[in-house]
Amino acid sequence: MxxxxxxxxxxxxxxxxxxxxYWGDTGQYLNETVVPAMALVDAGYEVVLATPDGTPPTIDRASDAAAHFGGDVAAYERAKDFYANDPSMKARTLRSILEEGLDHYVGLHIPGGQAPIVDLMQDQEIGEILRHFHERSKPTAMLxxxxxxxxxxxxxxxxxxxALIAGDPDKAREWAKGWQYAGYQMTVFSKTEEKVIEDTILHAQIYFDMxxxxxxxxxxxxxxxxxxxxFVVEDRELITGQNPRSDHPIAKALIAALDRKHVAA
Structure with a gap:
């Protein structure tokens, strides 16, 4: 069960x-999506993938390599097979999730790659989902x-x-008033890590660092x-991981938080 x-x-x-x-190619990182998902399934949880338009994320080519699985080719191949063929990776729309009702969900995970900078950070349905999880203190992991x-x-x-893209931090700060996660301890992909991606993969600079x-x-x-x-930081219901190599640690932290809730229930 x-x-x-x-x-x-x-x-x-x-x-x-x-x-x-200019525009640069981007997508979602394979290991950041699949490593936590596989760990959740192994721990007894059901995983449901949802995206704004209901199609699976495009995997960033930079992440499609065994190097992101510690050089373990077998682990990399298992991850690719899981992403391509496991029923949990057949995406649904965010709207269908909201219509089903968020009370059916005990936890949340948002993988990285630069793609979330483009759509997820400004998506109103994502906002509705996050507010539900925040208000009910449900474990919420972001990598x-x-x-x-x-x-x-x-x-x-x-x-x-x-405002961030326009280079107007004062205006951005005004728009941020009322943010539910203000005052939370957290981590995210660092400025110096971003520069590595900009210099070696993107060959361009994005408008702001995380x-x-x-x-x-x-x-x-x-x-x-x-x-x-x-590196993983936990503060209340929020669990954040800094970079692709935080995939296993954040999966462990998320499962531990979910298990604590499960036992308490």
Missing amino acids: SKGKVLVLGSNATRIETKGG CHGPISAVAAMPFAREFRA PFALNLAGGIVSTTPVDFDP
């Missing part, structure tokens, strides 16, 4: 705005760039994002002194 349903929120973005008016999705819970998420945006909104952001070291 399932211990309950865990919602995985994916992005449909395939391009991201970069400085100079790498995933924590920027927390912005969607703001009353004026789209305006906040637009710690700057979340600090501006009222989050209390910490990151590791060494890039790409695993």
Whole structure:
């Protein structure tokens, strides 16, 4: 018998705005999506993937490699097979999840890759889902760039994002008032880690870095002194992981939080 349903929120973005008016290819990271999902299934939870338009996320080509699975080719192949063939990875629309009712879900996970910067952080349905989980203190995990999705819970998420792109932090701070996660300890993909991606993969600069945006909104952001070291922060119901190498640690933390809730129930 399932211990309950865990919602995985994916992005449909395939391009991201970069400085100079260009667009770069983007997507969602394979390991950040699949490692926690597989761990949840193994722990007895049912996983449901949902995206804004109901199609599975595009996997970022930079993540489609055994290197993101510790060089373990067998683990990489299992992950690819799980993503391609497991029923839990057949996406549904966010609207269908809301119409079903969020009371059916005990936890939430939002993977990264740069894609959430484009759509999830300003999606009104994501905001509705996050407010439900926040108000009911349900375990809410966000990994790498995933924590920027927390912005969607703001009353004026789209305006906040637009102000960041316009380079107007004062206006962004005004739009962020009333953010549900203000005052929470959290982590996210660091500025120096982002520069590695910009320099070696994207070959362009994005408009804002994640710690700057979340600090501006009222989050209390910490990151590791060494890039790409695993790091997870827990504060109340929110569980955040800094980078792709935090995939196993965040899965462990999320499952522990879910199990505590399950036992208490």
